[in-house]
Amino acid sequence: MKSHTVHRTFETRERREFVRITEDVQEAVDESGVQEGMVLVSAMHITAGVWVNDDEPGILEDALEWLDKLAPPSWREPGTAVARELLPDGGDYRHHRGGEDNGDAHFKNLLVHHQVVLPITGGRLDLGPWQQVFYAEFDGQRRKRLIFKVIGE
Amino acid sequence: MKSHTVHRTFETRERREFVRITEDVQEAVDESGVQEGMVLVSAMHITAGVWVNDDEPGILEDALEWLDKLAPPSWREPGTAVARELLPDGGDYRHHRGGEDNGDAHFKNLLVHHQVVLPITGGRLDLGPWQQVFYAEFDGQRRKRLIFKVIGE
Amino acid sequence: MKSHTVHRTFETRERREFVRITEDVQEAVDESGVQEGMVLVSAMHITAGVWVNDDEPGILEDALEWLDKLAPPSWREPGTAVARELLPDGGDYRHHRGGEDNGDAHFKNLLVHHQVVLPITGGRLDLGPWQQVFYAEFDGQRRKRLIFKVIGE
Numbered sequence: 486m487k488s489h490t491v492h493r494t495f496e497t498r499e500r501r502e503f504v505r506i507t508e509d510v511q512e513a514v515d516e517s518g519v520q521e522g523m524v525l526v527s528a529m530h531i532t533a534g535v536w537v538n539d540d541e542p543g544i545l546e547d548a549l550e551w552l553d554k555l556a557p558p559s560w561r562e563p564g565t566a567v568a569r570e571l572l573p574d575g576g577d578y579r580h581h582r583g584g585e586d587n588g589d590a591h592f593k594n595l596l597v598h599h600q601v602v603l604p605i606t607g608g609r610l611d612l613g614p615w616q617q618v619f620y621a622e623f624d625g626q627r628r629k630r631l632i633f634k635v636i637g638e
Numbered sequence: 639m640k641s642h643t644v645h646r647t648f649e650t651r652e653r654r655e656f657v658r659i660t661e662d663v664q665e666a667v668d669e670s671g672v673q674e675g676m677v678l679v680s681a682m683h684i685t686a687g688v689w690v691n692d693d694e695p696g697i698l699e700d701a702l703e704w705l706d707k708l709a710p711p712s713w714r715e716p717g718t719a720v721a722r723e724l725l726p727d728g729g730d731y732r733h734h735r736g737g738e739d740n741g742d743a744h745f746k747n748l749l750v751h752h753q754v755v756l757p758i759t760g761g762r763l764d765l766g767p768w769q770q771v772f773y774a775e776f777d778g779q780r781r782k783r784l785i786f787k788v789i790g791e
Numbered sequence: 792m793k794s795h796t797v798h799r800t801f802e803t804r805e806r807r808e809f810v811r812i813t814e815d816v817q818e819a820v821d822e823s824g825v826q827e828g829m830v831l832v833s834a835m836h837i838t839a840g841v842w843v844n845d846d847e848p849g850i851l852e853d854a855l856e857w858l859d860k861l862a863p864p865s866w867r868e869p870g871t872a873v874a875r876e877l878l879p880d881g882g883d884y885r886h887h888r889g890g891e892d893n894g895d896a897h898f899k900n901l902l903v904h905h906q907v908v909l910p911i912t913g914g915r916l917d918l919g920p921w922q923q924v925f926y927a928e929f930d931g932q933r934r935k936r937l938i939f940k941v942i943g944e
Contacts, residue, residue: 486792486828486943486944488827488828488943488944490827490910490912490917523829525829525908525910527908527909527910528919529917529918529919529922530919530921530922531843531844531845531919531921531922555861556857567873570860570871570872570873570874571857571860571861571873573853573856573857574856574870578849578850578853579848579849579850579852579853580845580847580849580850580853581849582849583847583849588850588853591844591845591850591853591854592853592854592857594844595842595844595854595902595903596902598904599843599907599922600843600907600908602908630919632910632917634829634910634911634912634917636827636828636829636942636943
């Protein structure tokens with residue numbers, strides 16, 4: 486069995502941002518020499534995720550807006566009545582008692598999930614034609630890490 | 639290390655549908671000869687998912703109804719005030735500017751997740767007694783693919 | 792390739808509860824002797840999940856409250872108008888026709904997801920500094936199982 490590990494650091498310009506990383510993951514697979522196996526792509530943070538979806542700007546913008554409704558930030562006025570009700574009952578996250586303001590990003594991490602496992606066949610990511618891999622940053626503008634772990638042979 | 643790959647094509651009769659695939663996954667495990675390892679079960683589309691849950695018709699019907707509230711289609715009137723608010727602010731998905739109508743299916747893919755990894759012990763899927771594997775189609779009635787990738791020994 | 796399997800049983804005191812299991816997973820990795828690989832941590836039930844997040848009591852309490860809004864129990868009055876609308880249209884889960892009362896726990900399982908795959912580097916879980924692994928029980932107070940499956944070399 487072969488294995489190969491890559492740690493990558495991201496610092497997004499925006500607080501919330503999708504960053505396409507399909508090519509970075511394929512590069513890690515190439516370096517590994519693995520022809521048949523799997524690669525784990527996992528955020529090393531609790532306020533970020535990994536999403537496999539369409540590299541189409543509309544859906545990515547839709548997704549950030551929608552995630553703000555389901556997992557609303559408390560650092561700005563909720564835009565809808567639903568978002569207001571989905572905030573914690575006391576009006577702010579208990580998590581913020583320690584000085585944080587990113588409770589919503591923890592919930593976005595829960596919804597999106599922090600990791601995916603991708604299949605490798607014949608040395609290539611075995612994805613469908615529209616599947617692209619995105620690092621999903623929900624509390625950025627600082628250095629954060631991602632791990633790619635390739636195993637197989 | 640052994641590996642085995644199966645690509646399966648599904649074409650559901652309904653636009654949204656859960657299709658039980660536990661036995662198909664076990665068949666791929668049998669073909670692989672793997673006794674100890676893992677199998678990745680992954681939709682190759684951005685409007686479908688894989689869910690491990692109960693093969694009980696009530697909960698599956700509940701799930702499709704509930705997913706339509708959280709990730710509402712815009713091709714029909716939202717059934718509730720919550721669904722209306724969870725639609726994009728402009729009333730329709732930005733993603734639909736290109737002629738698509740399946741923005742909701744992308745969000746259902748996000749919620750359900752497009753893949754699972756299942757344990758193999760003694761050549762069998764090591765699942766709990768009520769765990770069944772479902773292909774979750776959210777934009778069907780056309781040919782779509784799923785991959786099973788077995789690794790282990 | 793090495794592999795190692797551990798089945799663990801949990802019986803939580805509360806109906807809903809997060810139980811930190813990072814150390815248990817590391818122990819399984821230690822027992823396996825695997826230096827480079829992955830470990831699958833998977834609930835064997837359809838009303839539980841596994842979440843990697845912060846071991847900070849505020850966010851965990853926030854999460855249980857928020858999950859009750861998105862995936863509302865029907866065994867108590869919904870606390871908000873949103874939760875009321877997110878209940879099934881008939882007022883109760885179809886799943887409960889068979890005598891169950893845990894439909895909400897199935898949906899929490901969907902949102903949180905029932906499994907994660909964690910990277911192992913140099914014999915250690917390769918997690919970020921705030922990442923802790925939690926067993927997420929949504930219908931507890933009875934014996935339920937979790938599997939750790941380590942593979943690598």
